[in-house]
Amino acid sequence: MAVGASSLLNILGLVFLGHAVYSAYEHSLLPAASQPALPSRFLPSSLDPKVNLPLDITLETLFSVLLLCVGVVMSSQELKPIQWNVWAGRLEKSKDARVITEVGAGGGNPYAMLEERPGFLDIRGQRKEFANWMKEGSKP
Known part of the structure; x- marks a missing residue:
């Protein structure tokens, strides 16, 4: 209405x-x-x-x-789906999953900030860089 x-x-x-x-x-x-x-x-x-x-x-x-x-x-706003697969399907269909268009509007991934973990070291990435550096540096 x-x-x-x-x-x-x-x-x-x-x-x-x-x-x-x-x-x-x-x-x-x-x-x-x-x-x-x-x-x-x-x-x-x-x-x-x-x-x-x-x-x-x-x-x-x-x-x-x-x-x-x-x-x-x-x-009140439209209710959000309770089932996880419905929410995940809407998230996959959204154009930009990392942008929340509006608070509580259901657009984008509300957990993007937790998944990105800004401010933490990327240990796996640094290990790969070190391994590549070692491979490149050990070749004559």
Whole structure:
């Protein structure tokens, strides 16, 4: 879906959530709301709320959280493959395997810096150079 729709859902979710929080705060300041609620039969006393919120505030909170969840999921990037062979196949098909085009975009090899090991000596290469030097130097 479009980025605009996800941004709109996120903004609406934040507005509704802010209004629900403000309404819950205002409701907690009312004199009738300051009376403790009846203890619940299902919740332990440590989790029992001290203020009974009206149903509309509770529903508005749940609706805003649902809007935010949908908006965040819609605005997220495409999921990367979980299977190693799919990832390796995409890596092989990419034009330049050593260039990462964008962080998290899946272009190139993200482990190229670890495979190159910059700053370390190439012992095998130096051994080959030494062997070639010895062969060339020992010939008259």
